[in-house]
Amino acid sequence: MSRYRSTVFVMAVLVWTGLLLTPLMRSSRVAAQSQASSRWWSAGDGRTLPATLDYINPDGALGILNTAGPIETKGHPFFEPIGTNGRACVTCHQPSDAMTVSAASARERWRETAGKDPLFAAIDGKNCPNLPQDDPASHSLLIERGLIRVFLPWPPQKADGTRIDPEFTIEVVRDPTHCNTDPQYGLTSSTPTISVYRRRPSRDRWSPSSYMSSVCAGSPVSSMKTPPLASTYDFSFAV
Numbered sequence: 001m002s003r004y005r006s007t008v009f010v011m012a013v014l015v016w017t018g019l020l021l022t023p024l025m026r027s028s029r030v031a032a033q034s035q036a037s038s039r040w041w042s043a044g045d046g047r048t049l050p051a052t053l054d055y056i057n058p059d060g061a062l063g064i065l066n067t068a069g070p071i072e073t074k075g076h077p078f079f080e081p082i083g084t085n086g087r088a089c090v091t092c093h094q095p096s097d098a099m100t101v102s103a104a105s106a107r108e109r110w111r112e113t114a115g116k117d118p119l120f121a122a123i124d125g126k127n128c129p130n131l132p133q134d135d136p137a138s139h140s141l142l143i144e145r146g147l148i149r150v151f152l153p154w155p156p157q158k159a160d161g162t163r164i165d166p167e168f169t170i171e172v173v174r175d176p177t178h179c180n181t182d183p184q185y186g187l188t189s190s191t192p193t194i195s196v197y198r199r200r201p202s203r204d205r206w207s208p209s210s211y212m213s214s215v216c217a218g219s220p221v222s223s224m225k226t227p228p229l230a231s232t233y234d235f236s237f238a239v
């Protein structure tokens, strides 16, 4: 993935307001609704991602518009499993959640798979890797807040692993997940690490500086425009 090789595609996500709901949208919303189980895109599903797709949600509806047309996800690096834990990019970047992952979807996924979905991998789909894997409480930040553990070495390092001398120190003031004070995964471990819990913003709290590469191993480029009645993201990436 980090070789920036094969594919680039641009996906615009439109978050529709109720005012924009046309009869046409309503019919495709019904289609999306009637396939409740296909709401979740698993790694290696092999389905075709249509050029437009609408999902109903408690705030109204959310539509995906892929300006490049439909995508055959079979063989596509964004949709095929990467590495050994069965995840693909789509595992955390779900079309029905505006290309991010919501707490509601994570909860639903926990229920449907009894916590076995690759989304809940111990490394970052859990509050801390050493917590009991089968206990939903161990994944509370993901299933209650939609957050993924992003773990970073401290002091920070450059991409080649050389140390960056920080201009400040970090103290743990409060550590509800116990990960930052964990003897194996925390700040005082033999490989000092800080854990922060994040997700890609799904609407207008987008910030270019929020990119991270340790989780995504991609080369993200994004931009955002905000027309009056809809929020539009261009979700662009090279893999």
Ligand code: HEC
Binding pocket: 001, 078, 087, 088, 089, 090, 091, 092, 093, 124, 148, 150, 198, 199, 200, 201, 206, 207, 210, 211, 212, 215, 216, 217, 218, 219, 220, 221, 222, 236, 237, 238, 239
């Ligand atoms: C384990 C879950 C997970 C997986 C798998 C994952 N991502 Fe992410 N992605 C995230 C999180 C969390 C963020 C937000 C990071 C932050 O704010 O620090 C993010 C952010 C991004 C962004 C920035 C989006 C924006 O609008 O700011 C892009 C682009 C992206 N990921 C692409 C990818 C690609 C390509 C892959 C596959 C190679 C991938 N991601 C796999 C969790 C994941």
